[in-house]
Amino acid sequence: MGKTISFSEIEQSVYNAVVKAGVILPGDVKESLQKAAAVEVKHESAAESRGSSVMRKILENLDAAESMNIPMCQDTGMVMVFADIGTEAPVALSDIDTAINSGIETAYKDGFFRKSVVLNPVFNRKNTGNNLPAVIYHKLVPGNKLTLQIMLKGFGSENCSGLAMLNPTAGIQGVIDAVAKIVSDAGGKPCPPIIAGVGIGGTADRAMQLSKRALLRDVADEHPESDYADLERLILDRLNGLNIGPGGLGGATTAMAVKIEAESTHIAGMPVGVSISCWADRKCRIILGESS
Amino acid sequence: MSAAIRSFQLPMSKDTASGLTIGEEILLSGTMLVGRDQVHEQFQKLLNEGKALPVSLEGETIFYMGPAPAPKGAVIGSCGPTTSSRMDPFTPDLLDAGLVGMIGKGPRNSAVKDAVKRNGAVYFYAFGGCGALYAQKVESIECIAFQEFGPEALYRITVKDFPVIVAMDSSGNSLL
Numbered sequence: 319m320g321k322t323i324s325f326s327e328i329e330q331s332v333y334n335a336v337v338k339a340g341v342i343l344p345g346d347v348k349e350s351l352q353k354a355a356a357v358e359v360k361h362e363s364a365a366e367s368r369g370s371s372v373m374r375k376i377l378e379n380l381d382a383a384e385s386m387n388i389p390m391c392q393d394t395g396m397v398m399v400f401a402d403i404g405t406e407a408p409v410a411l412s413d414i415d416t417a418i419n420s421g422i423e424t425a426y427k428d429g430f431f432r433k434s435v436v437l438n439p440v441f442n443r444k445n446t447g448n449n450l451p452a453v454i455y456h457k458l459v460p461g462n463k464l465t466l467q468i469m470l471k472g473f474g475s476e477n478c479s480g481l482a483m484l485n486p487t488a489g490i491q492g493v494i495d496a497v498a499k500i501v502s503d504a505g506g507k508p509c510p511p512i513i514a515g516v517g518i519g520g521t522a523d524r525a526m527q528l529s530k531r532a533l534l535r536d537v538a539d540e541h542p543e544s545d546y547a548d549l550e551r552l553i554l555d556r557l558n559g560l561n562i563g564p565g566g567l568g569g570a571t572t573a574m575a576v577k578i579e580a581e582s583t584h585i586a587g588m589p590v591g592v593s594i595s596c597w598a599d600r601k602c603r604i605i606l607g608e609s610s
Numbered sequence: 611m612s613a614a615i616r617s618f619q620l621p622m623s624k625d626t627a628s629g630l631t632i633g634e635e636i637l638l639s640g641t642m643l644v645g646r647d648q649v650h651e652q653f654q655k656l657l658n659e660g661k662a663l664p665v666s667l668e669g670e671t672i673f674y675m676g677p678a679p680a681p682k683g684a685v686i687g688s689c690g691p692t693t694s695s696r697m698d699p700f701t702p703d704l705l706d707a708g709l710v711g712m713i714g715k716g717p718r719n720s721a722v723k724d725a726v727k728r729n730g731a732v733y734f735y736a737f738g739g740c741g742a743l744y745a746q747k748v749e750s751i752e753c754i755a756f757q758e759f760g761p762e763a764l765y766r767i768t769v770k771d772f773p774v775i776v777a778m779d780s781s782g783n784s785l786l
Binding site: 368371372375376378379380382383386387388389390391392393394430431432433434445472474477505506507509565566567568596597598 | 633635675676677678679680681684687688689690692693695715716717735737738739740741742743745746760761773775777785786
């Protein structure tokens with residue numbers, strides 16, 4: 319058995335990852351934005367230069383955030399954590415959530431991130447003052463590692479989430495149409511160019527959760543199953559034909575990527591959940607207990 | 611190269627607003643109000659009760675934004691636009707009360723469009739997600755009311771060369 323994964327190790331690594339995630343985008347996301355900016359320049363005409371203008375501002379903003387060391391967006395989100403816990407991981411289960419929350423709290427304070435969480439959604443919308451609680455999902459996995467995948471989920475895009483409970487016979491076209499409808503209805507609200515996370519199968523709630531997990535994948539990666547990789551491309555092409563464009567002002571890039579996670583489902587249905595990430599796709603991955 | 615970017619002073623008169631056309635990128639300098647969901651709900655409540663607002667809306671422009679905390683020595687923290695459509699239910703009343711300009715991101719509904727036309731107002735798109743960039747354009751900030759709402763309080767800020775795109779003009783033509 320390896321060295322124990324301590325409370326402070328979890329807390330410190332979450333702190334380090336989160337305080338950086340609000341300010342600097344992962345390399346794969348930044349590259350994808352640069353590509354989108356190049357595409358918009360190519361499509362630039364006298365009347366249609368707005369997509370290009372939005373992309374230039376986004377890239378300028380990334381430089382501004384890094385040079386001033388402040389969050390790229392004032393909505394530093396509600397934190398989502400996918401904790402994949404190895405059944406052999408040398409960690410006290412009771413430490414995991416408290417250490418995660420503690421790391422988040424300090425990161426939000428030190429990073430000058432906005433605290434955006436309210437206590438009670440209906441009857442007492444008082445700001446908790448520390449951006450807690452985070453939304454944490456636990457999953458038992460084989461092995462001895464603790465993997466934490468974290469997203470700073472802004473609500474401009476979160477409010478554009480959608481669920482379609484399709485007929486079992488809806489097929490590929492049904493999935494494409496359902497995702498296109500949700501993204502089309504969202505228009506410029508979620509700060510395009512977006513990344514669309516699509517969860518297919520399971521139950522209604524499971525499909526939504528899978529759609530979030532899909533957003534954790536690297537922007538440039540490819541689905542390991544070729545039929546789903548093809549479906550991701552088909553949906554992406556459809557979304558980029560919507561002419562929503564950067565900022566919703568028109569243009570060729572509505573989405574930078576579509577990511578699908580799929581699971582088995584019931585004979586009577588095909589749940590399709592869609593989660594949208596704004597262009598500020600702030601996420602990080604921590605793997606603890608790697609070395610023995 | 612595109613033509614030089616035009617600059618405008620805030621507060622903006624309705625005459626100036628009516629001279630703007632959709633799609634043009636411009637720079638704003640001067641003062642604007644800052645408020646989002648909570649401010650709008652409170653404003654509407656006060657208007658419904660026939661009470662005075664904490665600030666006159668006559669000729670004002672409002673920026674839908676809730677800032678991140680300012681680091682030491684800085685005027686303001688990250689401060690980009692929030693989604694405008696959440697303000698739609700409250701907006702016609704505020705426009706009828708004298709508001710001239712709105713700054714946010716995303717589309718508006720048809721009631722807002724009608725109220726923009728009726729009042730000769732204007733809606734500006736601010737670059738979504740660009741909170742760090744906008745922090746560089748803010749020269750001062752003061753809290754006017756509703757301090758208890760924290761980042762959702764009512765503020766007045768002074769800006770210089772604050773970039774926006776005209777998204778809905780005073781005739782109700784819209785980009786979004």
